[in-house]
Amino acid sequence: QVRFVESGGGLVQSGGSLRLSCAASGISFSSYVMGWYRQVPGKERELVARIIASGRGTEYADSVKGRFAISRDNAKGTVDLQMNSLKPEDTAVYYCNVHPPMFKGIWGQGTQVTVSS
DSSP states (O other), rough: OOEEEEEEOOEETTTOOOOEEEEEEEEOGGGGGGEEEEETTTSOOOOEEETTTTTOOEEOOOTTTTTTTEEEEEETTTTEEEEEEOOOOOOOOEEEESSSSSSOOOOOOOOOEEEEE
């Protein structure tokens, strides 16, 4: 059974930092590109960052480039997102999943990130 469990969100002031973590199970984790996504009410879920299977390549949305860093531990089946210099517009529910998402309808509960100005 495919499962993603996100954690680490919270309330932080503008300019602060948070580290999100995601544990994946039920998949051959080291075979997949992994991504962090975020969604705000009324908008489509968007890809924030992704990391290739080996962990040696990453890509970021322009809005987070230089502030966020994605990493993974294939032995543990986890993918993290270090978020620095947070802005109010980063407020969203953050999810992890494979990229592109291919397990139809399977998403974790997400973790809420709220950045106050």
